[in-house]
Amino acid sequence: MSFSHLGLSDKVLAAVAATGYTTPTPIQEQAIPHVLARRDVLGIAQTGTGKTAAFVLPMLTLLEKGRARARMPRTLILEPTRELAAQVKEQFDKYGAGQKLNVALLIGGVSFGDQDTKLTRGVDVLIATPGRLLDHTERGGLLLTGVELLVIDEADRMLDMGFIPDIERICKMIPFTRQTLFFTATMPPEIARITETFLHNPQRIEVSRPATTAVGVSQFQISVGREPHEKREVLRRLLRDAQDLNNAIIFCNRKREVALLYKSLHKHGFSVGALHGDMDQSARTAALDQFRKGEIPLLVASDVAARGLDIPAVSHVFNFDVPHHADDYVHRIGRTGRAGRAGTAISIVSPLDHKSMAAIEKLIGQSIPPVEGGSAVQPIESTAAAPGGESEQPRHSRGRDGAREGSREGSREGSRGSRKPRREREPRRSGGGRNSGPQPQAAVAAFTPPSAPPPSRTPSIGRPEAPPAPRDTSSEPADHSHLPAFLLRPVRARI
Numbered sequence: 001m002s003f004s005h006l007g008l009s010d011k012v013l014a015a016v017a018a019t020g021y022t023t024p025t026p027i028q029e030q031a032i033p034h035v036l037a038r039r040d041v042l043g044i045a046q047t048g049t050g051k052t053a054a055f056v057l058p059m060l061t062l063l064e065k066g067r068a069r070a071r072m073p074r075t076l077i078l079e080p081t082r083e084l085a086a087q088v089k090e091q092f093d094k095y096g097a098g099q100k101l102n103v104a105l106l107i108g109g110v111s112f113g114d115q116d117t118k119l120t121r122g123v124d125v126l127i128a129t130p131g132r133l134l135d136h137t138e139r140g141g142l143l144l145t146g147v148e149l150l151v152i153d154e155a156d157r158m159l160d161m162g163f164i165p166d167i168e169r170i171c172k173m174i175p176f177t178r179q180t181l182f183f184t185a186t187m188p189p190e191i192a193r194i195t196e197t198f199l200h201n202p203q204r205i206e207v208s209r210p211a212t213t214a215v216g217v218s219q220f221q222i223s224v225g226r227e228p229h230e231k232r233e234v235l236r237r238l239l240r241d242a243q244d245l246n247n248a249i250i251f252c253n254r255k256r257e258v259a260l261l262y263k264s265l266h267k268h269g270f271s272v273g274a275l276h277g278d279m280d281q282s283a284r285t286a287a288l289d290q291f292r293k294g295e296i297p298l299l300v301a302s303d304v305a306a307r308g309l310d311i312p313a314v315s316h317v318f319n320f321d322v323p324h325h326a327d328d329y330v331h332r333i334g335r336t337g338r339a340g341r342a343g344t345a346i347s348i349v350s351p352l353d354h355k356s357m358a359a360i361e362k363l364i365g366q367s368i369p370p371v372e373g374g375s376a377v378q379p380i381e382s383t384a385a386a387p388g389g390e391s392e393q394p395r396h397s398r399g400r401d402g403a404r405e406g407s408r409e410g411s412r413e414g415s416r417g418s419r420k421p422r423r424e425r426e427p428r429r430s431g432g433g434r435n436s437g438p439q440p441q442a443a444v445a446a447f448t449p450p451s452a453p454p455p456s457r458t459p460s461i462g463r464p465e466a467p468p469a470p471r472d473t474s475s476e477p478a479d480h481s482h483l484p485a486f487l488l489r490p491v492r493a494r495i
């Protein structure tokens with residue numbers, strides 16, 4: 001199957017050819033003809049499947065006819081985060097270069113005035129995060145009654161971030177006759193309900209089983225004790241000793257942890273950036289750009305900031321914290337092993353993480369082996385500890401209205417309300433006390449990196465570490481002599 005069989009316009013086909021893509025991905029092959037036939041589409045697909053082009057390319061074809069009117073966008077794309085919104089805009093810029101379309105981005109952290117000016121000129125494609133979009137509609141600067149096509153992307157992420165009430169509000173502002181394209185990686189009950197309410201006889205397209213992990217990703221876990229410094233020590237050893245490590249994203253569950261780990265790694269001489277939801281937009285963009293360009297090989301990130309980002313060729317993902325929700329694990333490790341490449345995902349598991357790990361293994365239907373030579377975690381608990389068990393935080397514990405207000409992009413920027421997206425709120429530390437994991441020091445000492453290197457080996461990331469310092473204290477001297485040069489490149493990052 002080639003792109004020319006899908007019904008795309010000549011201009012769009014030329015733009016696709018210019019990118020060098022010759023064969024549509026399965027989601028593109030299946031979705032594009034239905035979008036062009038103006039049907040609603042329910043796409044169950046993860047990022048990395050080419051799903052963005054699956055809606056961008058037919059939209060560009062459909063938009064060749066017609067003109068935008070002031071303050072009345074013709075099409076609307078909703079994204080959960082600013083980075084994802086910016087990424088979608090890049091695709092419109094890339095594939096739509098030959099068309100004179102007005103594409104506008106409505107995201108937090110950017111001045112209202114500039115956005116308002118763009119809206120006044122008339123917009124063909126509006127790409128927005130829900131909070132900022134509603135802020136504009138409430139100010140009266142934006143009418144959604146002209147929207148012919150609505151895309152709701154990363155819907156399950158919207159749910160996690162408490163955006164669903166916002167989405168429902170927005171859908172009600174758009175004419176019933178619109179076409180709706182709805183993409184989600186997983187189908188929890190709340191998302192299924194939304195699809196029944198807002199899609200009309202949709203074409204359902206599922207390109208991979210929800211919650212399956214990428215085939216090319218080798219997954220491992222390593223056990224540590226309860227103390228935070230033990231995780232940091234093990235992480236440093238993994239970073240120094242891992243084979244074929246070109247770059248890595250290190251995930252933490254909370255933004256406070258992102259900031260702490262960033263500082264710690266920086267102090268230990270690693271070239272590292274940080275990405276979390278409380279950083280200002282320019283710092284987020286700068287960190288991401290540096291990581292994409294390879295200027296910094298390590299990025300410490302929270303789920304909110306990192307989900308769905310298209311960063312090609314990430315060799316390693318580390319779960320510094322095991323995610324509390326198993327589907328986040330799938331998304332995190334999906335940052336590596338993209339486009340057919342091999343990747344490695346290593347989770348650092350303390351006794352507090354055992355329940356989350358059990359839920360992950362249940363979800364992905366396989367057990368994750370210990371790092372070769374490392375100490376295994378305690379046997380996985382019974383499935384009674386999986387999500388939905390007594391200690392698991394409900395996915396949707398907030399009332400609708402409260403969630404709406406708190407979920408606004410503006411709130412996360414500190415300009416409204418005080419609620420925070422679930423992912424970046426303090427997790428409940430429950431259940432850990434019942435687990436009897438390995439003793440802290442023993443766990444760290446027991447770790448041997450995969451294929452422990454002989455002294456003469458030149459590993460890709462570093463030489464064997466000097467004996468680890470006992471604690472991460474501010475007085476700890478940072479010995480950088482054992483690090484490879486590229487990890488020591490200076491980096492400016494504001495977090």
Ligand code: AMP
Nearest residue numbers: 021023024025047048049050051052310
């Ligand atoms: P997405 O799932 O939209 O995040 O896309 C993942 C990656 O696949 C992006 O880097 C796209 O540029 C790339 N991509 C999209 N369509 C194709 C295609 N037909 N062939 C090869 N790569 C593609």
